[in-house]
Amino acid sequence: MAERAELLSGWGRTAPTCAFVFRPRTTAELAAAVATAGPRGVLARGLGRSYGDAAQNAGGWVLDLAHFDSIGPVDPASGQVTCGAGASIDALLRRTVREGWFVPVSPGTRQVTLGGAVAADVHGKNHHRDGSLGAHVTRLELVDGQGELRTLTPADELFRATVAGLGLTGVITTVSLQMIPISSAWLAVDTRRTADLEETMSALADLDARRRYSVAWIDCLAGGTAVGRGVVTAGDHLAGDDIDDPLAFAPKQRASVPALVPSGVLGRRRMALFNEAFHRAAPRSADNVPTRGAAFFHPLDALDRWNRLYGTGGFVQYQFASPDPASIRAVLEALRIAGVSALLGVLKRFGPGGDAHLSFPLAGWTLAVDIPARTAGLGPALDAADRLVVESGGRVYLAKDARMAPDTVEAMYPRLADWRAVRAAADPRGVFTSDLARRLRL
């Protein structure tokens, strides 16, 4: 089998490790790779959008499912579609939007594979209403630790361990998904500019009641009482009766960040200026503004490889969910006291959590912040944030983690033991592993 040694890191570009990357062409080839795996194991990797080390397997094999990229026709009656796990949400949308179908859940980027999206149980701006992706998956095909192809439905215990299972229960080969009908690729979007965290949170809660999608960008660098001021956007799919060619969907990449950006381009001061400008540019209040789906759902996709903006030092994204709204302010405050500047913040309300063992969302709030990895004192500051999150009954998103401690995971994910039992049965030899699994001793 033709494999090559490759240095891999996550989207945050931290802690790179070397693995043998192999692109199987068929399920038989894939199963053979799993059956003959060496002591350092196997892991499937999608498009590398996990921020940390979830899709790395140092010294072992990494399977690239680029050849598993089929996109089935959407059943016009049921709205179900079956795709190869290597197909991206981008490719899927480019195929189906024109026919009037949209993905039930879309993360902040289209550049993820369906296999990866299931393995992380991704959520989107509609979590408060529709839950995470796993709730809309009707069937999975998985090559387990014995190299056997298994078909899973939501009734299977292994299904619930595979959704949000971080690729550690097997290699997902096909994903069947329940799509949602749309009559245009546009959204009616409401915008609210807010003056502080409290106002941001109440605007989110308010708009959530009316809108299917909602999210807030928040300014974590603003001083004093302005911390957490932001721009809340919320929307619904637009009927599009008065739009020319309403189902046209061909988003373009406008620019690509060059390979060599020195660390510190996104410094605290520059980002504070950017935040100020972004905040002022937003309308104080606007309703029902027609907006293209790509601009609403995936604004950063227009800038290819934007992760390079953080320079060679890379960055971490710290995302946590908590049932306690006070934890948002507490964590922001803890970071501020530690002198850690979060350059970008995204706040959102979550609806009830799903039934996958390691699924991240839980009813309450979620905050994601981007921080340059070489920030002084970042390790202890995030450890302190972890403690606040655990105390509040919350958890950190494993698909984005790059630095947590093993014991913390046990405290955050109460169903970890159940997951381990199902995983052990599906993979008795312990073939599937990742740098994240080693680091967190999953």
Place this chain on the structure above:
Amino acid sequence: MINALGAPQSVLVLGATSDIAAATVTRLAAGGRLHKVVLAARDPDALSLVAEQVQALGVPEVVQLPLEARDPRSVEAAVSAAFAGADIDVVLVAIGMLPDQQRTLARPELAVCAAQVNFIGAGVAALHAANALRRQGHGVLVVLSSAAAERPRRSNFVYGATKAGLDALCTGLGDELHGTGVSVVVVRPGFVRTKMTAHLPAAPLAITPEAVAEAIATHLTVGSCTVWVPRTLRPVLSVLRHLPRPVFRRLPV
């Protein structure tokens, strides 16, 4: 695994009774992720003392291994024993001795011993560790070289010669390993106040083992590199090495 912020979970120290090694383990434990420390050294009594200190730092798993740096097979055995159980994130090669220059000049066989320990022992340790790290696809190899490797002084050139050999080997090794997930950090401290140098008058820009440890800890995520401690030594040594020899000879160093 070493995390995104450079906190390792497992460390192997070859030459564990060195003061710089002890300071480095203490500093790395402060990262809050250190789970396993493997300590290898020649003197078993001194080694158990170090092991107790590491346990006191709250490291749950501390392993002691015998190591005779003058015997390449002993070095190889220590490295393979350390990697047998699980991954090692950071390997610190702190094998070294400081020969008494005047005695060495009178008895050249003492220079053989210095070369065996500082160059061959430490060099073989680095090579074996590099191979083991390559197999696991990740890790950082930290090698204690010396500012004396860049420009040996009249008062310590036998030591400088052994460190120059080790420095050249490990600098090249770092370039060889580029792209493998394994990096080599070559540390060039100036005069460090330790038990190895306790009998000597301190040189200018003298530093503590803690300063070396801090420099090591902050260079675990940057890839293969050369680290001067203190940083000002780099321009100083750069000037010194380009001085005409008749001038350098007259310097009181």
